[in-house]
Amino acid sequence: MGRALHVSVGASVFNLRVAVAHFGWCPVTRLLPVPDEPRLLATVRLTGAPSRAATGHRDGLYEAIRRRHSSRLPFSAKPLPAPLRAELAEAARREGALLTFPAADERDHLLRVTAEAERRNRADPDRGAESRRWVHRDGDEPADVGLPQAVLGPQDSYERLPMRDFTAQRHTDRLPSQPFETDPMIALLTTEHDRRTDWLRAGQALEHALLAATVRGLRTSLLHQPLEWPDLRQALSPTPGRDGHAQMLIRLGYGPEGPATPRHAPHTLFEAPEDRQDD
Numbered sequence: 316m317g318r319a320l321h322v323s324v325g326a327s328v329f330n331l332r333v334a335v336a337h338f339g340w341c342p343v344t345r346l347l348p349v350p351d352e353p354r355l356l357a358t359v360r361l362t363g364a365p366s367r368a369a370t371g372h373r374d375g376l377y378e379a380i381r382r383r384h385s386s387r388l389p390f391s392a393k394p395l396p397a398p399l400r401a402e403l404a405e406a407a408r409r410e411g412a413l414l415t416f417p418a419a420d421e422r423d424h425l426l427r428v429t430a431e432a433e434r435r436n437r438a439d440p441d442r443g444a445e446s447r448r449w450v451h452r453d454g455d456e457p458a459d460v461g462l463p464q465a466v467l468g469p470q471d472s473y474e475r476l477p478m479r480d481f482t483a484q485r486h487t488d489r490l491p492s493q494p495f496e497t498d499p500m501i502a503l504l505t506t507e508h509d510r511r512t513d514w515l516r517a518g519q520a521l522e523h524a525l526l527a528a529t530v531r532g533l534r535t536s537l538l539h540q541p542l543e544w545p546d547l548r549q550a551l552s553p554t555p556g557r558d559g560h561a562q563m564l565i566r567l568g569y570g571p572e573g574p575a576t577p578r579h580a581p582h583t584l585f586e587a588p589e590d591r592q593d594d
Contacts, residue, residue, distance in 0.1 A: 318514045318542075318562075319539070319542070321356065321514035321515050321517075321518060322514050322515075322517050322521065322562060323518060324356045324357065325514065325515040325516060325518020325519045325520075325521070325522070326518040326519065326521055326522035326525075327522075328356075328357045328515065328518070328519055329410070329518070329522040329523055331359050332359060332519075333376045333377050333380065333526070334377060334380070335361055336377075337377035339364055340362065340363070340364070341362045341364060342359050342361065342362075343359070343361075343362055344357060344358070344360075345357065345358050346512045346515045346516070347511060347512060347515075356511075356515060357515060374530075375530040376523075376526045376530065379526040379527075380526065383525055384573070384575040385466075385536040385537060385573070385576070386468075386534040386535065386536055386570060386571060386572055386573035387466065387467065387468025387469075387478060387573060388468055388469070388493075388534075388570060388571045388573045389469075389471075389493050389494065389495040389496060389570060390495070390499070390566075390567075390570035391570050392496055392497070392498065393568070393569045394500070395416075395500050395533070395567060395568070399531055399533075400416050402527060402531070403524045403527055403567075404524075406520070406523040406524045406526075406527045407521075407523060407524045408520075409520075409523065410516055410519040410523050411506070411513075411516040411519075411520065412504055412505065412506050412516055412517050412520030412521075413504070413505045413506070413507075413559060414502050414503070414504050414520065414524055414565075415502065415503050415553070416500065416501070416502050416503075417501065417503060419498075422499070422501045425501055425503065425541075425551060425564060426475065426476065426477065426499075428541045428547050428550045428551055429477045429538050429540050429541050429564065430477040431541070431547060432477075432540035432541040432543065432544050432547050433477040433479065433480065435544060435547075436479075436480075436483070436540055436543070437480060437483055437484075442483070443483030444483075446480075446482070447481075447482060447483055449461045449462055449481065450462050450463075450464065450467070450481050450482060451463045451464065452464065462481055462576055463576070463577070465574045466573065466574045466575070466576050468536075468573065469490070469493045470492040471492065471493070471494070472494050472495075473494055473495060473497065475499070476495045476496075476566070477538070477540065478495075478536075479538075479539075496568060500566070501538070501564060501565070501566055501567075502524075502564070502565040502567060503551070503553070503561060503563075503565075504517060504521055504524070504561070504562045504563040504564075505552075505553060505559035505560055505561055505562060506560050506562055507559060507560075508560065509560040513560070513562075514562070517563065521562070521563055521565075528567060532569070533567050533568065533569065534567070534568055534570050534571070535565055535566065535567050536565075536566045537563060537564065537565060537566070538565070539563065539564070541561075541564070542561065542562070542563065542564075548561055551564070
């Protein structure tokens with residue numbers, strides 16, 4: 316199973332931990348708990364009442380779970396205060412990852428690598444076909460998976476921010492565009508190692524940071540394109556002399572909330588007791 320899947324599961328695990336703590340329990344999490352069952356990625360056990368020191372959960376995270384979603388619209392030029400950047404970095408650190416805010420030169424390098432990944436994705440017929448399968452066309456029946464047209468967002472008319480073209484049209488002049496922020500805030504999430512447990516920790520760190528950002532009124536979107544190409548992911552690694560494996564690029568800022576993507580209905584994610592079959 317791939318890295319991106321583990322990151323997604325890690326994010327779900329963190330949401331579960333927040334919910335467990337919100338309802339008065341202490342979540343005890345184990346990653347890859349059964350070596351002989353590689354598909355079992357994590358378990359969360361409910362024990363006695365939690366303490367804030369034990370869980371590290373800030374106020375408002377539970378309410379932010381429903382509100383958090385990507386905004387692929389232009390952000391304002393308002394900068395992120397240093398204390399807020401420190402708070403988001405601390406959220407990731409609590410989950411075993413490092414969240415940094417690269418200076419302009421390094422940020423521009425990360426954006427160039429992302430732009431190269433976006434060009435490759437647009438030129439790859441298989442990736443383009445897969446991407447289009449996730450996009451709902453206007454008039455389609457509502458679904459709880461995939462992306463409606465309304466959430467795709469425009470391209471950057473400045474061609475500075477390589478926003479993902481989910482329609483894989485390949486021709487930027489055919490896509491709607493707007494001017495995006497000229498001094499974007501980009502965060503890089505890394506882990507010290509690159510094992511399956513690190514991917515799961517990265518997902519928890521990512522979700523913790525995203526929920527904390529939501530609580531503080533920040534908008535976010537993910538620049539995942541370069542993580543999908545091994546050589547480009549390698550090029551995202553921190554500057555020489557620093558260890559770390561890139562796990563996600565995050566764009567942050569103040570701006571419009573944007574429309575939300577659909578969510579799975581809860582009952583579709585759980586197996587009813589009467590549906591289980593004993594071995």
